[in-house]
Amino acid sequence: MTEAIYLEVSEKTEAAKKAGRRVSVSGMLKFLGVSRSGYLAWLHHVPSDTEKRRKAVKAKIQDIYDDSKAPS
Template identity: 80%
Template sequence: MTEAIYLEVTEKAEAAHKAKRRVSVSGMLKILGVSRSGYRAWLKHVPSNAEKRRESVKAKIKDIYDKSKQNYGAPKITQVLRKTGETISERTVGQYMKQMGIKAQWVKPWTITTRDSDFSSKLQNILDEQFNPE
């Protein structure tokens, strides 16, 4: 939540700077209810190795998902990732997919719902019953 606020403040500050206007970042932060120290810390933030790996795995998942025409789910994507040498669990792939808002398409199995109406050739009078006696 606060990251979105920080991004918005940064974009507005850059836009004002390009338009050669003076803008108070501290004032914007105060109005939005965010501390200046938190904003400054966010500006200097360097992503950790875990964050970098997470983002690279998410990019691979998205690539595999798109190559499969958006059909593969977490189990199949996990298999493909493991073949490429990535060590990851199916549950983690599922969580990443949920965070990215993607999921496999489920195709309903096709079943016969109608019968052929031509019964005359298929049905036989096994009991030899006479329905129209003279």
């Protein structure tokens, strides 16, 4: 759940930067009830080898599923 909030904050921050607006990340985090230190830790997180493998397996499964549903 928290990761979804962090992701949303990151997306909104990037969109605001592209639009040339300034955004208070601290304000957003406070409003959402999330700690700034937790957000920063998530932002700079480096995925472990296990996380990378799980993501690769999940992508492969999704590809196989998508291929099985494609019209012949």
